[in-house]
Amino acid sequence: MIEPADAETFSRCIAVGGVAVFPADTVYGLACEPDLEDAVRRLYFLKHRRPDHPAAVMFFSLDLALAALPELGPRTTAALQALLPGAVTLLLPNPRRRYPLACGPDPATLGLRVPAWPEALAGLGGVRWPVLQSSANLSGETEARTLNAVPESIRKAADLVLDGGELPGTPSTVVDLRAFEDRDSWSIARQGAVPAAAIELALSRVG
DSSP, rough: OHHHHHHHHHHHHHHTOOOOOEEEEESSSEEOOOHHHHHHHHHHHHTTTTTTOEEEOSSSSSHHHHHHHHSSSSHHHHHHHHHHHHEEEEEEEEEEEHHHHHTTTTTTTEEOOOOOOOOEEEEEEEESSEEEEESSSSSOOOOOGGGGGHHHHHHHHHHHOOOOOOOOOOEEEEETTTTHHHHHOOOEEEOOOOOOOHHHHHHTTTT
């Protein structure tokens, strides 16, 4: 069970440039401040991941995400409202080049996550600031469903480790919405926790 006090500790850790292991609605993740280069570099080092590989920016509520991205068009905004919160990562147009450290070689694309917090993790819904996040596993290896499945090297080196118990274990579905505004086009970039049919149904209702 994640309590509000855990969320406060998590927020303080991120604010001072720390790297945290935390439970999401899918798998265990690593998080850091998205605009601190040293923190981002350290997160990637813990994963043994190339620093030019893009990551996602996670907001802990949909309202915060929408407020931070006012430049999104009305159809894209409606798509976010249809799909989030949920176990999806959305690839969005990024005309203002926000969060460049998360975007890798393509600053015009932003990956966005807003988890649907289950009751046991609801305390994390109180986090007010976004994080750069990636799964808490070594690059190329299986995502962690339990805290013990997070590699020991990552758990020992992280500044904070939160135990949320056993998670569903399937990573998020990645949905490319970059052409949705102008061409009503979208695609699945990675199949994951949310079936393509559910994505299609939700987006078909966007007027």
